[in-house]
Amino acid sequence: MISSCLWIFIVFVAGIVLKAPQYFDSAILLVGSFCIISSLVFYASPLINMVEIVKTKDSSSLYVP
Numbered sequence: 001m002i003s004s005c006l007w008i009f010i011v012f013v014a015g016i017v018l019k020a021p022q023y024f025d026s027a028i029l030l031v032g033s034f035c036i037i038s039s040l041v042f043y044a045s046p047l048i049n050m051v052e053i054v055k056t057k058d059s060s061s062l063y064v065p
Contacts, residue, residue: 003038010034 010031018027053059 006034 014027014031018024018030049061053061
């Protein structure tokens with residue numbers, strides 16, 4: 001829910017507030033920055049689980065497909 005609200009806010013800022021041609025580069029930078037941050041969070045989230053596994057030496061929290 002929070003992610004959806006964040007992206008709606010980013011689209012609002014980039015599409016309505018920064019709509020003028022002189023702010024087009026700023027809008028691209030804003031959307032691109034949040035895409036990169038979202039990708040890093042998406043790929044780093046399993047690493048938190050791996051740190052817990054290494055600390056406790058218990059792999060029972062891993063999902064076995």
